[in-house]
Amino acid sequence: MSRARVFPAVTAATLTLAAGLCGCAGWGGNAAGDGGANSINVLMVNNPQMIDLQRLTAANFTRETGIGVNFTVLPENDVRDKISQEFSSQAGQYDVASLSNFEIPIYATSHWIAPLDRYVAADRRFDQADILPSMTKSLTADDGKLYGEPFYGESSFLMYRKDVLEKQGITMPSHPTWPQVARIAAQVDGKEPGMRGICLRGQPGWGQVMAPLTTVVNTFGGTWFDKDWTPRVDAPGFTAATRFYVNLVRTHGEAGAPQAGFTECLNNTVQGNVAMWYDATSAAGSLEASDSPVKDKMGYVAAPVVHTERSGWLYAWSWGIQQASAKKDNAWKFISWASSRRYEELVGEKIGWSSVPAGKRASTYENPDYLTVASAFAEPTRDAIADADPRNPGVQPRPAIGIQFVDIPEFTDLGTQVSQNISSAIAGQMSVDEALDRSQRLAEDVAERYQSRQEG
Incomplete structure (x- = not known):
């Protein structure tokens, strides 16, 4: 498993738990707090693609929906520890968290996160059919319900x-x-x-x-x-x-x-x-x-x-909604935007197509703008993810x-x-x-x- 940065600043995803939390807040919101009835709190890893999301949220998602987003951003080992503490206690402080396809089935079994099926069914714009089937399968628990949506993925x-x-x-x-x-x-x-x-x-x-x-x-x-x-x-x-x-x-x-x-x-x-x-x-x-x-x-x-x-292999940084969240509807609206095709297009336009959080949607690998910068590896990447059977x-x-x-x-x-x-x-x-x-x-x-x- 890994997270990619533009060369040469690349760091590996070492998936271990570590103590000691040091959060930061920045573009798009403050550290977690109530922030009003029309805001949500998001706890996420500090990977480059997530930082791009943080930068783009206020001027796009919040401006469009009126929903404020308060981000708490932590290094990978620390965020895993904090998410585990927060979601196991079901205090409801955080509405959305970045979870991988390792945690999501476990959290679903523990009833720490909410099923997303009814939101997906009602959201025609999201287009679940465009999500690569292997991703959907890896984020579906044994009860047959979907508990996560991928932000980006890899094989x-x-x-x-x-x-x-x-x-x-x-x-x-x-x-x-x-x-x-x-x-x-x-x-x-x-x-x-x-x-x-x-x-x-x-x-x-x-x-x-x-x-x-x-x-x-x-x-x-x-x-x-x-x-x-x-x-x-x-x-x-x-x-x-x-x-x-x-x-x-x-x-x-x-x-x-x-x-x-x-x-x-x-x-x-x-x-x-x-x-x-x-x-x-x-x-x-x-x-x-x-x-x-x-x-x-x-x-x-x-x-x-x-x-x-x-x-x-198959790996995805994804979004899950805390079961105790009182703002699940707004939480879904954020997820629907952050994992959408139009968000990828926004990143391509504002930041560059090489920074698109790819690896989750079939349409990404049909987009000529993305293929222009990823022609050498787009097809084998798509095939690898599509072929993976978790x-x-x-x-x-x-x-x-x-x-x-x-x-x-x-x-x-x-x-x-x-x-x-x-x-x-x-x-x-x-x-x-x-x-x-x-x-x-x-x-x-x-x-x-x-x-x-x-x-x-």
Whole structure:
């Protein structure tokens, strides 16, 4: 998972909880407060696309509707912590929050957020049919109701240097397999001065190394848990995928791989230190930025596979309405505007088409203005997002939704602890078998606690 900035100021989305809150308020409103009956309070992450929204709200949404918007804007780790505190208490202080497709199904089950179906049905202008189906599916809970609307989304794909492969007489398949990618990495490794074959995340974190690795696990036939919650972290599929991943990055991967996350791999790719990179589709905007040294040199193809037809992940920063909010109608009006086609057009006009919060609407990928700046990666990005199936990401039934994560609250801690073992294996501090043996015991504990909580 990641958030994109125009090169070179790019930061990775490290999806962990952190203490210590430091809010800011700015364009479009003040910090959360009552603000009158015709205003709403929005709690959101400080990603660049959100800051653009904050800048544009007063002069456009508020001017059009008369609804004031009071923003509280926090760094990602802090906002996750604060949203969890606020929504679990159901105090009703915040009407809308930025939530990902990891939190929304969990919050829906806990009755912390309100279903949106009746608003969608009554809002002809919003056009839910234009939202990419995989996004709608990922924001729909087990009760069949829709609880979130995406602001922008991403999947994952393989990025590669067209010129480097061409010089070696290599043709990249449009739908490569992981063994093919490994062979290409070996062929190009060291063929250009200082250039390694591939960049793969090795940095600890459930949203760092475990995000790409879990997609590899899925397509190798593995899973975190069987449908009955039996842990399968040391099973053949998970083991084969992890051995492959660790061996590939140790043999042909970037320098400093155990500390490399999204940001480090982006910088390595931009600086010409690697020939390929498997990661978030949102990275392409930075690679193709006007001041990027690799602009027009990159190719983009589907996430590599083994036993599945597809393997790209799915991630979306989205909007949810607190169940305790007394201003749900106004909250929906804000969401309907912020996630709309006309908002994307506003961003294109006022800020630039490269800043459009894309990855959620089919119409974005038919817009000639957007395609002018995103022609190199728009189609593979759209295809990757459209093909992602968060309910069926592997070869066996799963007990919870999710492609690069398992959608239960316990996964944040489990994924982080397992990632530390995997990163240690990449660093050569322990074997893959030892890392997975330790991780299996962690998964067994989580399964036991989760099932006990469900039974209780």
